[in-house]
Every structure is written in C-alpha cells, then in structure tokens.
Amino acid sequence: MSAVPAGAILHSPSMGSLDPQVIVLATLAASLVLFVTDAVRYDAVAIGVVLVLAGTGVLNYEEAFASFAAPAVVLVASMYAFAAAVSRAGITEGICNRMFRKKESESEGKLTFKVVLVTGLMSSVLSNAAVVATMIPVLGSLSRRLQIPASRLLMPMAFGSLLGGMLTVIGTSKNIAVNGAIERLGAEPFGLFDFSLFGFILLIIGGLYFLGPGRLLLPRGRVDTTLSEHYRVPEFLTEVLVEPGSTLINRPVFEIDVFERFDIKLLGLIRAGGEKVMAPGPYNRIRTDDVLMLQGEPNSIVRMRVELGLRQRHSVEVGDIKLTSDDVQLVEGVVPATSTLVGATIRSADFRDKTGVNCLAISQHGDLQLRQITEIPLQVGDTLLLQGHAHDLHRLTESRELIVLGEHHAPDLGRNALITGLVLAVVLLLGASKLVHISVAALGGAVSLVLLRTIRPDDVRRSIDWSVLILIGGMLALGRAFQNHGLDTLVAKWMSGISGDIQNPILIIGMLFTVSLALTQVINHLAAAVIMTPVAFSLATELGISDRACFMAVLTGAEFAFMSPVAHQANAMIMGPGDYKYRDFLKCGTPLSVLLVIVGTILIPLIWPLR
Structure with missing residues (x-):
C-alpha cells in the first residue's frame, strides 16, 4: 500500500480548514472538465493546477515547481530536438520514399500494412507529431500519383504512429512522463526496450487489422475533384472590371486598403490583352480594363463595388487552372x-x-x-x-x-543525416546500457547536434512543443499530490471493491486497460496516463500483484487514442487532409481498440507475471 509521507500535508494559512484530499479531488475534477470541454488550453490548465496546489499548500512550492524540471521534461524536450534534426536532414522522407515505391503487383492492402509498419518503427524513437508531419505530404503525393484516396492511407498512418510509441520508452512523451512518475513512486522504471516485444506484437496486429477488416471501414475520400471544387471556392469568387476613370487605376496593390477593409482577397488580375497575373504581389499595379478576381463575402464585394464604382462580370469560371499559372500554385x-x-x-x-x-x-x-x-x-x-x-x-x-x-520530392541525404543518425544511435546505446540516465544521454545528444551544426539553436526552440512540456510538469505535480495525500490508495481500494470477489487478477488488468483507454478518448492521453499511474501502483500493492503488469495496462491503454480526433495530435493533424469526420474515427478506431485491449490483457500477464 502506498504510504503517505510524513510531513507531506503542509498546512498553510491560505489552505484554511479545507481537507487537502478535497482540494486535490476538486482540482482533478476541474481539470477533467476543462480537458473534456476544451474550454482552456491544456498548458493553461496545467499551470492552473500547479498554482492551486502550491497556493493552497497541498504541495509546497518546491514540490510543485520541481515537476517542470523533472528528468521526464528534459528527455521530452531533447527528443523534440532529435525529431527536428531528423526532419531537417530528410531522413524520414528518404526512408518513406524508398519504402513506398509501389510495385504494380502490390495491392492497396499491402501498401496500407507497410504504411502502418514503417510509421510505427519511426515513431519508436521520434515524436508522433513529428513523424505524422513528415508522412502527410509523402502520403499525399503517393495518393495523387496512385489515385488512392488519402483517407485510405492517413488514418492507418496515424494509428501506426500511436502503436509505434509502444516500442520504446522514448516513443512518446506519455511513456516518458509515466516512467518519471513510476520512478518517483519508488518503483523500478522501465528500461528503454523493456516492452519492445510487446509493442511490436501490437503494431503487427494493427497492421493486419488494416490489411483485413479495418480497410473495409476506412472512408473513401476525394480523388477526382479539384481543390477549388472541394473547398467550394466558386461560391465566393467574383470578377469585376476596372473601367476608365476608376480610382484604382495605376495604383499598386499595397496602397489599396479597401481589400483589407472589406476582408476581400485579390486572387488575380487579367489584363486587357489576356495576360494573367495570379496572386499579384504588393507592387503590381491596376490598369484600365483589368479584370480583378476577388474572393470574399458577397455583401462585402457589393459594398466595395458601390464604393469604387466597379462593374461585375458574370463570365467567371473557377477551377484550379484558372487560379494558377506557371508560377502560382493552389x-x-x-x-x-x-x-x-x-x-x-x-x-x-x-x-x-x-x-x-x-x-x-x-x-x-x-x-x-x-x-x-x-x-x-x-x-x-x-x-x-x-x-x-x-x-x-x-x-x-x-x-x-x-x-x-504539394508535389513532394525527397531531399538528398548528406552529412547532416549521417551525423544525426550516429548521435541518435549513441543515445539509444547509452540509454539501453543504463550507463547514464536516458535523460542525460538525450540532452547530451541534443547539445551535440547543435555543436555539430546539424541543427540551429533557433530550430530547436521552434521544434519544441512547449505546451506538452508544461502539461507534463502540471500532471506530474497533480500525481505527486494524489500520492502524497493518499488518494491513490483510496481509488485503488474503490476499484478493488468494484471488482468484488474476482479471483482472476487478469480482469484487474483489463479494468485498468479500459479505464485508461476511456479517459484517453476524452482528455489528453498524457494526463490520463499520469493520473492513472499512482492508482495502478496502489492497486497492485492492495491486491498483491505485479506493479509492472498494472503499469503496462495503463501505459498501453492510454496509447489507444483511436476513437476520437481530439484524443491525440496525430489524429487531429490528419483530419483535414483525409477529409475525415468524427464518426470515421469511431467506426475504425473502436473495433481496433477492443481487439488490442483483449490481446493486451492476455499478453501482459504472460510477459510480466502477476504473481
């Protein structure tokens, strides 16, 4: 059973007579509501959590703020630098272009399986968001070339990146945060490759799912429609004629404030002789008898025409070709x-x-x-x-x-790709050997990349998702308060009470799986995992079973963010390019989640014995 450390409850005048457990539970409940409603940014919620815990004395200020400097935060930030270096060097793009050269005899199903597998393997050492960001244009180009709807490739790719996060401890920020929470609980943290076999099995099952029944559930998006048709541009496009005497004549575009005032875009000029100037620059001048191609609200365009005395033309024909030229692209x-x-x-x-x-x-x-x-x-x-x-x-x-x-061309791999690959290999070797803490190895590797000029300091700063680092710090502080005041034990007793006289602890693993998975669909997966980690530890202690198995159930359940586009950034990033709806994630993600929960519940006790 998790003990409450002596002196952990620090009373202060600001806390008054309120029970610290009540404050922690209220903070947790408020956080969950804000996460679910998306009323406030995740990082703002995390900062609010720390302020409440420190301001009420539930945690002293050193405990509350120490979470922002935890090894988990340093490790996640360092891996963002590696992801940026790998992207800049063109390594992932090069791998993808070589792997996805579809042969004539290769079916769409086999291609989809390969997408899941390759994406998963890359996500084992790089952040999900970075891999998905690299894969979207690659698969978009492949989709256009092979006339396969992008919707048939992007969802398997995103789900593959999530499953790949279970191949190593550094696969996702959630793994790193949970490992940090486990270390703070006094339990043995996972080694770099401790659950690689388990993760690889899940990845293969995910690939086979999309090779078989999952592929039947994928939506069929657009292939033949043009971008202007898909985005319904014609509904808001108008051509107007600049007649002699107009105040626009001989004025450069940047001087014409009426466009900004009426929120109208000048997409092109058609000169009297038929010359097209698409996406005119600020120094292009308006001439007599020019036809202006304008996009904006119909009422705004009418008001602008009245003010400037312009005449509408009704011959507008909109298409990608009309909106583009040799140098201008849509x-x-x-x-x-x-x-x-x-x-x-x-x-x-x-x-x-x-x-x-x-x-x-x-x-x-x-x-x-x-x-x-x-x-x-x-x-x-x-x-x-x-x-x-x-x-x-x-x-x-x-x-x-x-x-x-747009059209995607893989960059040539050179010196930076070689250096980045070697430095990453050294970090993984040091992390696996445990000669130094993985956070130290990763930070040293990130600094080496900067010193060897494979990436600039400004690029590192821009590559880091600071909201994730703040979220990790806030959730670790909440987890610390949860444990310090015995709430992890109370929840564990409640869960063991629900299980009643269940003698088979495998069902307990299934329960942790399900609760973690359910929380992940409605709140951030990282927050769900960090909140459930001390509960899993106390539950294992309460029932006398392996804490490793319970940790793995939480870690894995929080990775299955398949049923909602807002459950993970990887899902959100593919929603637009794949023309997905919420129901598509529910339809494809639910059967996969159920399948993997069943498989995971069976495999975890075999790999990490419960007794």
Whole structure:
C-alpha cells in the first residue's frame, strides 16, 4: 500500500480548514472538465493546477515547481530536438520514399500494412507529431500519383504512429512522463526496450487489422475533384472590371486598403490583352480594363463595388487552372502542433504580408469554413487552401509553420543525416546500457547536434512543443499530490471493491486497460496516463500483484487514442487532409481498440507475471 509521507500535508494559512484530499479531488475534477470541454488550453490548465496546489499548500512550492524540471521534461524536450534534426536532414522522407515505391503487383492492402509498419518503427524513437508531419505530404503525393484516396492511407498512418510509441520508452512523451512518475513512486522504471516485444506484437496486429477488416471501414475520400471544387471556392469568387476613370487605376496593390477593409482577397488580375497575373504581389499595379478576381463575402464585394464604382462580370469560371499559372500554385497546408499559428487567426498572424500567400478557405474538424476565415482561430490539424507563388510556398514549407501538401520530392541525404543518425544511435546505446540516465544521454545528444551544426539553436526552440512540456510538469505535480495525500490508495481500494470477489487478477488488468483507454478518448492521453499511474501502483500493492503488469495496462491503454480526433495530435493533424469526420474515427478506431485491449490483457500477464 502506498504510504503517505510524513510531513507531506503542509498546512498553510491560505489552505484554511479545507481537507487537502478535497482540494486535490476538486482540482482533478476541474481539470477533467476543462480537458473534456476544451474550454482552456491544456498548458493553461496545467499551470492552473500547479498554482492551486502550491497556493493552497497541498504541495509546497518546491514540490510543485520541481515537476517542470523533472528528468521526464528534459528527455521530452531533447527528443523534440532529435525529431527536428531528423526532419531537417530528410531522413524520414528518404526512408518513406524508398519504402513506398509501389510495385504494380502490390495491392492497396499491402501498401496500407507497410504504411502502418514503417510509421510505427519511426515513431519508436521520434515524436508522433513529428513523424505524422513528415508522412502527410509523402502520403499525399503517393495518393495523387496512385489515385488512392488519402483517407485510405492517413488514418492507418496515424494509428501506426500511436502503436509505434509502444516500442520504446522514448516513443512518446506519455511513456516518458509515466516512467518519471513510476520512478518517483519508488518503483523500478522501465528500461528503454523493456516492452519492445510487446509493442511490436501490437503494431503487427494493427497492421493486419488494416490489411483485413479495418480497410473495409476506412472512408473513401476525394480523388477526382479539384481543390477549388472541394473547398467550394466558386461560391465566393467574383470578377469585376476596372473601367476608365476608376480610382484604382495605376495604383499598386499595397496602397489599396479597401481589400483589407472589406476582408476581400485579390486572387488575380487579367489584363486587357489576356495576360494573367495570379496572386499579384504588393507592387503590381491596376490598369484600365483589368479584370480583378476577388474572393470574399458577397455583401462585402457589393459594398466595395458601390464604393469604387466597379462593374461585375458574370463570365467567371473557377477551377484550379484558372487560379494558377506557371508560377502560382493552389495547394493545401496543415497546421502542425508546433506552429505559432495555433490559436492565432489569419488576420492576427499577418499571414498574407509575412508569407505572400493567400488563404482561400479553411477546413476545421472536417467542416469547411468559408465565411470570415481571417477571424477564425486556427487549431492543430486545420487544413488551409493556399494560393501562392512557388517560391513563397517553398519558403512557407521551410518555415515549418504549415505542412504544405504539394508535389513532394525527397531531399538528398548528406552529412547532416549521417551525423544525426550516429548521435541518435549513441543515445539509444547509452540509454539501453543504463550507463547514464536516458535523460542525460538525450540532452547530451541534443547539445551535440547543435555543436555539430546539424541543427540551429533557433530550430530547436521552434521544434519544441512547449505546451506538452508544461502539461507534463502540471500532471506530474497533480500525481505527486494524489500520492502524497493518499488518494491513490483510496481509488485503488474503490476499484478493488468494484471488482468484488474476482479471483482472476487478469480482469484487474483489463479494468485498468479500459479505464485508461476511456479517459484517453476524452482528455489528453498524457494526463490520463499520469493520473492513472499512482492508482495502478496502489492497486497492485492492495491486491498483491505485479506493479509492472498494472503499469503496462495503463501505459498501453492510454496509447489507444483511436476513437476520437481530439484524443491525440496525430489524429487531429490528419483530419483535414483525409477529409475525415468524427464518426470515421469511431467506426475504425473502436473495433481496433477492443481487439488490442483483449490481446493486451492476455499478453501482459504472460510477459510480466502477476504473481
């Protein structure tokens, strides 16, 4: 049974007469509500948790803030640096392009199995979000080349990245956080490859699922429709004629504030002689008899026409060809987890001025947003329809602010790829041998990458998802409070009471599996795992069974974020490019979750005996 450390309950004037257990439970309940409703960002919730625990004296300030400097936080930050270096060096892209050269005799099912397997293996050492960000454009290009709907490939890829996280301790930030919580509980933490065999079995089963019944449940998305048709651009596109005497004549685009005032985009100019200037730059001038291709709300365009005395033309024909030229492309861009655009709007981010690219439409959670798109706060996984010059789109791709889905060409592997691979191998070797703590090895490896100039310090800073680090720190603090005040023991007794006279402890493993999986679908998977870890430890102590088996049930159950697009960033990032709906995750993810829970419940006691 987990003991309450002496002196752990630190009374202070700010805490008054409130029971610390009540405060912790209330904090946990409030956190769960905020996670489920998504009313507040995860990192803001985590900071609020720490402030409440420290401010009420439930934890002293050293305990509360120490979680932000825990080895788990350092290790996760270091692995983000490795993911950025691997991406910059083109290693993952090179592997993918070589693995996914489909042969004529290879079926779609075999290709899908290969996608799951390759993605899982890469996710064993790199963050899920980084692997998914790399794979989306690769599979998007493969989808167009082979005329296979992207929806048939992206969901297996995302699920494969989640399963791959169970191959090593560093596979996901959740694994690292749970291992840190286990270490703090006084139990033996997992070694780097302790559950690799178990994870590989789950990965193979996941691949076979999509090779067989799972493939039948995947939706069939668009293949033949153009981007402009899919995003319904024609509904908001108008052509107006600049007649002699207009105040727009001979003015450069940047001087015409009416476009911004009425929230209208100038997508192109058609000169009197038929010359097309698509995605005109700030210094392009308006001429007499130019036809302006405008996108905006119909009412806004009418008001602008009245103010400027412009005449509408009714010959507009909209298609990808009309909106593009030799140098101007129409592409999609996905908002990744590490983008500074998350939480911002197109207007507040000065997107057009900073990138030179027009945003024509937004797909958010599978729903097209066509009205007032400049005022919509962007979220992870939002897909933007972009129009811009090739060099501007290339610069946007290099900035990593968006995952641009255009024609994909793998970079040549060179010196940086070799150095990054060698440094990563050394870190894994040191971590496996336990010569030094894995967090020390990973931090040393990240510093080496910077010193060897394979990645710049600014790139490291931009690659880190700081919200995840803050979330880990906050949840570790909540887990510490949970344990310090005996709540883990109370919950364990409650769960063992529910199980009644169950003599078979395998059912207890199934219960931990199910509770962790259920929490993961509605709150962040990392938070679910860290909250359940001390409960699993106390339950194992209460029932006299192996804590390793109980930890694995929590660790694995929290990885099965298959049934909701908001359960994991990997799911959110594919929703737009794959044209998925919420029901698609429920339809494909539920049978896979049930299958893997059954398999895991059987395998865990075989690999980690309960007695």
